[in-house]
Amino acid sequence: MRPTDVVQTRSPGRVVLLLCLLLAALGLSLFSASPADADTVGGDLPYQFVGNVQNNQKPLADVEITVQGNGYKATAKTDEKGQWKIGVPTKAAYKVTLDEDTLPKGVVVVKGGATTTAEFGLTNTKAVNFFLGKGERVTTDFFSQLFGRIVNGLQFGLMLALAAIGLSLIFGTTGLSNFAHSEMITFGALMTLTFSSILGWPLWIGIIIALVLSACLGWSMDAVIWKPLRRKGVGLVQMMIVSIGLSLAIRYVFQYFYGGATRQLPGATLPSTIRFGAVALSWVDIASMIISLVVLGGVAYFLLRTRIGKATRAVSDNPSLAAASGIDVDRVIRIVWVLGGALAGLSGILYAYYRPGVSWDMGFQILLLVFAAVTLGGLGTAFGALVGSLVVGLFVELTTLWLPSDLKYVGALVVLILVLLFRPQGILGRKERIG
Amino acid sequence: MIDWGAIFSNAAQELISPTTAAYALAALGLAIHFGYTGLLNFGQAGFMALGAYGYAISTLTFHFPVWAAVLVGVGASVVFALILGIPTLRLRADYLAIVTIAAAEILRLLFTTNTFDSVTGSATGLQGYKGGFAALNPFTFEGTVGFGPWQYNAYDWWIRLVGWIVVILAAVFTWLIMRAPWGRVIKGIREDEDAVRALGKNVYSYKMQSLILGGVFGTLAGMIFVLPRAVVPANYQTSLTFFIYAILLLGGAATILGPIVGSMVFWVLLSFFSGFIARAVAAGWLPFMSQVQAGQLRFILVGVAIMLIVIFRPQGILGNKKELAFVK
Amino acid sequence: MSSDVTPTATPVKTTGLHIGYAEPGCRKVDPILVADGVKRTFGGLTAVDVQHVEVPRGAITALIGPNGAGKTTFFNLLTGFDKPDEGSWEFDGRSLAHIPAYRVARMGLIRTFQLTKSLGLLSVLDNMKLGAKGQTGENLFRAILPFLWRSQDKEIEAKAEDILARFKLDTKKEDYAASLSGGQRKLLEMARALMSDPTLVMLDEPMAGVNPALTQSLLDHILDLKTQGMTVLFVEHDMHMVRHIADWVIVMAEGKVVAEGDPHTVMANPAVIDAYLGSHHDSDLGAEDPEHEHVLKELLDDQQ
Known part of the structure; x- marks a missing residue:
């Protein structure tokens, strides 16, 4: 998928992938999250996921965060303060993913993985944070x-x-x-x-x-x-x-x-x-x-x-x-x-x-x-x-x-x-x- | 104050809702597996997911007509049943339970993963597949039509009509085969498969037929289930299978009408209960409980209900009190 | 254990079944079942190791031996319920190796089980009807169309009622099999086996757990099978019964056939007494202390 494909495209050829796990694994690198430039997406929606991406107390800008689930998907980029905000239509569980490719070199998600499932508690705002730290990703040899x-x-x-x-x-x-x-x-x-x-x-x-x-x-x-x-x-x-x-x-x-x-x-x-x-x-x-x-x-x-x-x-x-x-x-x-x-x-x-x-x-x-x-x-x-x-x-x-x-x-x-x-x-x- | 009218009206709507029909059909499939044949299928959610995704993907990706999309779903579930059945139907009953529950989870994870996003919509799921079905709608009236609490527009009446016709056809079919010699062999297998084998019946083949048939019912149920909503992978978790078991056990595992009555009772009561608790919380009657907690009560209730019914x-x-549906 | 049962009429023994000296593995005039080099091991334990054995047609053959001798395992191997490590065996001239149990049954070799397998939550009549072979309505697609199988089902029902009447179970035909007594279930299982018109009936301990009042009629029914031209092979512990109804006796011990012959000769054979009772062979086999045998049986069952 090219980065501009915000709307899902469905091609029959991809079904072959669904049937063949191995191929899918090889093709994984071809997929990447949809881009967005704003630090706030869907600000007018009733429920909000917010977060602050920092490494060692230092905010990280331009890190892509994607919220997905319940028929909805949106992507935001962190601002200079490392902050992002994504609105969602329903009060339910969503998958929040940090795109590790957009982190600076030498910084990775050290614990808990780059994708977490988040759900709203009693309020309409939910903070989602990732544990970042020093580390090398994928660069290590096999x-x-x-x-x-x-x-x-x-x-x-x-x-x-x-x-x-x-x-x-x-x-x-x-x-x-x-x-x-x-x-x-x-x-x-x-x-x-x-x-x-x-x-x-x-x-x-x-x-x-x-x-x-x-x-x-x-x-x-x-x-x-x-x-x-x-x-x-x-x-x-x-x-x-x-x-x-x-x-x-x-x-x-x-x-x-x-x-x-x-x-x-x-x-x-x-x-x-x-x-x-x-x-x-x-x-x-x-x-x-x-x-x-x-x-x-x-x-x-x-x-x-x-x-x-x-x-x-x-x-x-x-x-x-x-x-x-x-x-x-x-x-x-x-x-x-x-x-x-x-x-x-x-x-x-x-x-x-x-x-x-x-x-x-x-x-x-x-x-x-x-x-x-x-x-x-x-x-x-x-x-x-x-x-x-x-x-x-x-x-x-x-x-x-x-x-x-x-x-x-x-x-x-x-x-x-x-x-x-x-x-x-x-x-x-x-x-x-x-x- | 509490709006009792709304609670009762919402509960009454569940009586004929397509969701109730879908659960009834899935439970009927499970009755064939568990109640009549003694097969412990814990992957009914997987069969339903195959119906939902088979239909939606055929329509969206391949632009198949409705009948072909239905056939794709049914075909997929037959293949799924064969894959599950071939290794496990020769083994002890609990192996089938573990394999079916695992296979249903594998399906759900495959439908959820980002890897196949372009086909499955990953966690977001799929929508926009209803056009072909809606085009077949013979009802053409504008606005809503109906009586009492049951006021629906043309599409809503159409999915209810089709859903319940499928349920009735499936029930009649099940009734016919269960009173035939085929049903006798199936019930014999539930009691003691070695005895049936010693009488010259190909037990393996019968179990496979049962697994496929009940699975196809589950698949059709999966299609009915997504007609009023979107296809979302999170709906096909293991707890969906457990809910269907609750319905089956509530109605009676080795009965034809049990799953249908069970589904109606289950959804009407659940809607009534949820509606009441939610409004009671809103009215401040239950100060110790939040709205979110009120939503969780229904699951606790279902769990406790399963235990109490089984015991x-x-x-x-x-x-029938004498014909308990449990394999020893 | 019923130790003083005699059939109502003195049974007519079939003789002249074997060719040559009556020794283990001896040839029969007209064998219906022949096993060659059948071996089955569990882990390191050899349960069955039968060199050669033939079962005579048209007679009642008893398979005896102490518990743990491998009789039931041998039964399972012959009927396709278990697979041997090696060996070949044939029924009516057709090889049974690698034939699944249900096909063996269709060939006319019907068995019963040591622990009765009456189908508890089916009615007695349904139990019987299940036994009939070649039913049209047992095909899923034909099952939906009752007119295809209705008339055949009626015939089967008539036959079932006929057999049930012979077994004096006709008054119970609508009851669930689970409501029958242990002995009645044994009867039902035997009656059900007859529904398929078998050529060879294999009964695994038909008398076990049967109330003495019913053993009489069970014995008569087994003798009746022979009169009707069927061959019977049965496993039994009750030596009186074996002596009275069996025409031929095969003795197994530690998985091997150790003796063969007519009942009276075999039971006098010291090798048999040795195998059967170990050191306790002071008494005649038939007069064996039932309590002792019961305990022994349980112990050996547990070891299996």
Whole structure:
């Protein structure tokens, strides 16, 4: 598309692109945002997005910002003070994109990506800001990029694994495909936000409280909903649908109380100052990976070495046999829910730093990836979930080398379908037997 | 004070709105999948998106006539059903659930991405595809015509008429096949597919037929859905599928009229509830709640309703208590 | 376990089924089912490893063996519900390798399951009608036009009612199958199998979980199948039943066929007693303590 094409043109030839992802990725560089020269666009519209583009307290002029969504699209350029303003017709969620090509050399969007989704709160004006910083974009060679993506992918995968292992253990011991797991992920981040950002308590206290509350959430979900339903003999499909209803309800309860905005945890915008060759990481990234590894090691120890962990695996393997051999299945399930809740909460906190940001539906955004990880590894096997998570995490990050970033989840989901086609029992799963 | 007239009139309008028709048709497709065959399709939103985009892109990019655009959408959903079904219909039921939900998300992301902006309109979506359909409109009157709360112009009556005729045809079709031996095999598969296989029926083929048929209903629903509005990718999120499940479960999963009655009840109640809360907030009756929060209440309500129905009345409004529609 | 059931009439045993000495894998005068080198492993465990076995036509053959001997797995392999690692097997001279289960059934080899698979939320009559082969109305497009399948459906219904009457289930034809007792479901499953006029009926533990009052009639029905010219192959634990109705017995242990012969000879075979009971072979097989066998069975089931 040429820069002057403000009106969309539709040519049949482009449909071929839609069908062919690879071609699309190659053609990506041909597309660029529509231009505009004004710093204020649509000023007479009822709702306004505003922002201030600065790097190191210095305003940046002539940076292009595009607002898109709900059948509307507009682009503005920042003025000398770095300010921009774009009016929109409806009070709804829009995608706000900063065109990184228009930033001065050596400045990039360091956190959160150049595109964010913004939604109006109680007022008719919404401020949208981007985290800029020093950095080089695209100029790094392919192998440095590859290495960087691998590190990011590992970080993301380890974080997914925390959630996936809980989901997998719950599936293994109860047979439930728990769609409300996403809300357990969000819950951990929201609680940390509440205690550390809103109430201003020290971060470590906030995190500990959030983890304890997450564990309590897991326990109470089992005690209030799932245990009575198991007692009632409700079928697995019914339970799965109940979990879908529960997920929907809790998600909007979160939005009801916390609103639609994305907020930051303390330290989320730390600069990426630690360099390993071509890879720049922040302290938070490193802490996140270390915490994930330590916790995953602990879970492995729990499952392999402790009595109750062995009992958990026995119940996963064959609940009736486990019950017959004197294992208290209900107790095991309760522990799995508590553990699953805490792990999901922790992954939510780490995800809040990875994205970065806390929002009401953040868990739901990665729920499918968590499911993909669990399925890839083999339904119901904890270590399979770990392997599956790393595969998904790496895949999501690595595909951004070739695919536009708004398609990065597509690759992982396509792989999920392909794995089911060729190895339905998952990477580490056992073949099912009939009869 | 609260304008009760407006609340009731808005709620009554939902009874025959094209949106209600679209949801009823999509839920009917899901009834074939889930209620009759026991297939856990969580990608009905994807089928609807294919209908909407198939129609809109055929019209806008290729300038196809209405019938050809409809065929493109239906063809796309048949291909989609085959892609989903071939790997998963031999596997355990929950694999289909995960694959369909993932595939529907893939579609939505492909329709949303900027990469294909020139065809899909990316996040902005598409509009301006209604000309061909409006040209077929036999109604020529000016202004609005109707009775009671149902006062519409010629185009609005036309989309309601077409929408509900499609729903009725689909319901009659479903009724015919479900009382035939075909329906017997399908219901047998829901109960125990190995038993049906042991009786010499090609279970895989029947499941595929069911998946395609219900998917095509979803696709037609997707077309009806976009006649009164624009095609916007954000409409085809997973929660759309969940809403359709709520409607199906409300009406009764293994019934013909259940999805239709369920859709009407669902939208009338939801409109009534939203209208009431919004006006109550505006009137200052609920000082602890903002207008935005009032809008979110409906989702909470739908979620809780799904849970309660599944637990306490799994057969829905119209279902037979004995013939619970759930696979064990 | 019903341990003291005898058929109402003394069944007429078919003899002279085999050629040569009655040893594992011996040839039959007129085999209907022949399996060669069928092997199936799960992980490292060999569940079935059958060198050669033939099932005689027009007779009742029992497949016995301790739990975990691979009987049900062998059943699944023969009927296309599971795929062997290697081997070939044929039914009526036609190879069954790589033939999906539903096509096997269409060829006239109908099976039942150890855990009854009556279709609970279909009526008893619908269960029966589902069993009939070649129904026009089972095609999606013809299903919309009732006049194409109505008359055939009437015939099928008449036949179903006929069979139901024989199985004394005709009073329940409008009920959901889920409302039947365990034994009635076994009967229904067998009756449903007859709807397709099979040549070979394979019954997986037809007596398991059946109330003693019904075992009598179940036995009679199995004998009846032979009278009507069908071949029966069944898996069973109840040795009295095997002794009374089987014309030929094939014994499996640890996935292999260890003995074959007529019931009385086989049950006296020390190799069989060894395989079947391990060290507990002080007692006669038929008089085996049912409680003991029950426990053993459960244990072995769990191991599978």
